[in-house]
Amino acid sequence: MLAERPRSSVADVDSREPSISIRGLRVAYGRTVALSDTTLDIGPREFVSLLGPSGCGKTTLLKVVGGLIRPTAGEVRIANGTVEEARRRRAFGFVFQDATLLPWRRAGSNARLLAEIIGGKALDQARIDGLLRTVGLAGFDDSYPSQLSGGMKQRVAIVRALAFDPQVLLMDEPFAALDALTRDRLGEVLLHVWAESKPILFVTHSIEEAAFLSDRVVVMRARPGRVLEDVQIDLPRPRLHEMKESHEFFEITRRLRRLIDEAQATAEEAR
Ligand SMILES: Nc1ncnc2c1ncn2[C@@H]1O[C@H](COP(=O)(O)OP(=O)(O)OP(=O)(O)O)[C@@H](O)[C@H]1O
Numbered sequence: 001m002l003a004e005r006p007r008s009s010v011a012d013v014d015s016r017e018p019s020i021s022i023r024g025l026r027v028a029y030g031r032t033v034a035l036s037d038t039t040l041d042i043g044p045r046e047f048v049s050l051l052g053p054s055g056c057g058k059t060t061l062l063k064v065v066g067g068l069i070r071p072t073a074g075e076v077r078i079a080n081g082t083v084e085e086a087r088r089r090r091a092f093g094f095v096f097q098d099a100t101l102l103p104w105r106r107a108g109s110n111a112r113l114l115a116e117i118i119g120g121k122a123l124d125q126a127r128i129d130g131l132l133r134t135v136g137l138a139g140f141d142d143s144y145p146s147q148l149s150g151g152m153k154q155r156v157a158i159v160r161a162l163a164f165d166p167q168v169l170l171m172d173e174p175f176a177a178l179d180a181l182t183r184d185r186l187g188e189v190l191l192h193v194w195a196e197s198k199p200i201l202f203v204t205h206s207i208e209e210a211a212f213l214s215d216r217v218v219v220m221r222a223r224p225g226r227v228l229e230d231v232q233i234d235l236p237r238p239r240l241h242e243m244k245e246s247h248e249f250f251e252i253t254r255r256l257r258r259l260i261d262e263a264q265a266t267a268e269e270a271r
């Protein structure tokens, strides 16, 4: 099993400055209010998951944070600057449900793609090789996407997102299309590479996955989308698979399941 690297001491982080600060966010698509009154802080080294029923605005929130859509009202700050400034610095690494690799590029070349486009210091071949090894893709550099499994493609997508050393990682159901075993394994891989200590905003529908990976799980409700509850996950790190059988883990997932049921019920009432 991959050992999660020890986390750096919190003492060398300015904890007064959250890496992502979301204030009073509202997003309307015409008459549909996708997000309303959403406020959230994500610390410089925090792994935060968004969990909630379909349509509660998880993807919308991720897109606003990453500057892909503008909010109707409210503000997002990244490391105390605007989202536009962060985009110009290429602060964001994205991973989506679909790996979207270029079929004519080999695995290694797909992994380098964004770093190549950015150029200069971003194209650190030793770092990219190291990441490919870390995610278990050493030796697959020359394979085309059509020769890789779904899990392997998603590994390439993770390396591609991390290759240029982004400040913030935004992941929208990155493992949703994978089988349960591959999904568990990639969760471990992600924890391993994440120990580089960037904030991650991670969207999932899996209660177990959110509980196992995260420092906090933000449960959202729909119509309009907003935060229902922000749940601190007090499991020690490194996270080990055995923890999934612990009483604490069971209690956490039970609490999250109840919150999801509540979120679902309020969404249905609002329908
Ligand atoms: N481009 C768009 N135009 C109009 N409405 C949209 C658009 N994108 C999202 N919506 C609406 O905004 C709401 C939130 O959508 P969003 O995709 O953020 O939800 P989600 O929580 O990611 O859902 P899922 O779990 O199904 O991915 C939904 O009601 C959706 O129909």
Ligand SMILES: [Mg+2]
Pocket: 058, 059, 060
């Ligand atoms: Mg979504």
